[in-house]
Amino acid sequence: MGNELTKLQKKILKLKKERNALILAHNYQTMDIQEIADFVGDSLELARKSAEVEGYDLVIFAGVKFMAEMSAVLTKDVPVYIPDTRSICPLAAFVDGSKLREIKKEHPGAPVVVYVNTTAETKSESDIICTSGNAPEIVEALGVEKVLFGPDSNLAEYVRRRTDVEVIDIEPRGHCYVHDQFDIAQIELLREENPDAIVIAHPECPPEVQDAADIVGSTSMMARTVANSPEKKFIIATELGLVHQIQKHNPDKIVLPAYEGAICRQMKKNTLEKILHILEDLPEENLVSVPEEMVEHVRTILERMNRAPSTLESIVAK
Ligand code: SF4
Structure with missing residues (x-):
């Protein structure tokens, strides 16, 4: 870890052990959180890690809510807590289930490819999930003429320029304010x-x-x-x-x-104090849940996302 740990960090690590908890942290979390986490990664890496969770009594997910939802779907019976329930990604909030149902009616038959930065509700209306690391390959591998894609319009343009597929924005205004600046x-x-x-x-x-x-x-x-x-x-x-x-x-x-002001304020809502609060009190309001009727489909498409890129063609053939 390098630096000397603070009293608070040591207290968290002690309680983490007593509670048999696993702490997963996104790499946009502050360094003090990353230092006490068991695993730090991007959303895909954290989803893959969540699918492997075994032998723990709880998971604390330091990231934004859509990521914690993915974790909750993939850890199955292990409860997942988020330190601050207001950590909501504004990009994910650009699209919801009803908006997606509307645009699907306008383009019947077009597969819906959503970026991993979407809520469980949006994922539950989608066919496949991509990440920023594999979006063009996923779209190309579908072998179709057009796809519905969202919510990030910059990522949609990135895909458009790298494939021969017509990429229709689910929400043309969709963007991440941190990267758009x-x-x-x-x-x-x-x-x-x-x-x-x-x-x-x-x-x-x-x-x-x-x-x-x-x-x-x-x-x-x-x-x-x-x-x-x-x-x-x-x-x-x-x-x-x-x-x-x-x-x-x-x-x-x-x-x-490239810019010192590129800070995701929603990610930074999680703090060490809030992580300690979870370990001390296991507050019910911080428990992450996904409606039962969505879980199966979301788990299926998340598991597809978690597979290695080399299996893409067989994934999309299903
Ligand atoms: S950096 Fe952008 S996409 Fe990531 S959580 Fe923050 S607002 Fe959402």
Whole structure:
């Protein structure tokens, strides 16, 4: 872990052991939470980890609500708690079940591909889930002429440019406010100051920012690229928490944020104090649940998402 743990962190770790709890944290969480977590990852990695949970009495999921819902569906009988129930992803909130039912009526037969950043209700109306790491491959592998895609319109454009498929936005206004605020002027200025740096942008960034980057990829791809590249300096256009995490794991490299203000306020609602509260009191209101009638379908499409990319064709053939 590197740093000396604080009293609060030590107290959480002691209670975590007594409660036989597992703490999963998204890599946009603050470093103090990441330091006491059993596993830190992006939403796909956390979903895969949730499906493997065994031998624990509870899971604390430090992330936003749609991720905790996925965890609750995949851990089956192990209860999942979220430290702050107001940690709701505004991107996921752009689409709900009724909006999806409406657009499906307008495009009968078109498969519905949703980004992992959606609520369980939206997933329950969808055919397949993609991540920022595999969206074009998923859409291409479907072998159809058009798909309904959402809720992120920047990611939809990223897919559109990389496939021959007609990609219809479920919600053209859908965006992540954290990634949508990067602009070319910031990138150009940083490039002038750091001509030797490699620029990596997330596909939730606007298309013109993606065009200005050297590499476009998911958060786990960003982390892998910095770790494995012989280059020494990087400019990263994603949430600040991940930039700090990449820097921490690569002390021999310089990792610069494309914008210091790229902070997801919803992710930061979770705190160590709230995690301690869960471990002490197991508050019922923090227990994450998904309506029974949605669970089976959501679990089925999440399990498809969790499979390795090499099995994509057989997944979509089903
Ligand atoms: S960074 Fe964007 S997509 Fe991720 S949780 Fe925050 S608002 Fe949602």
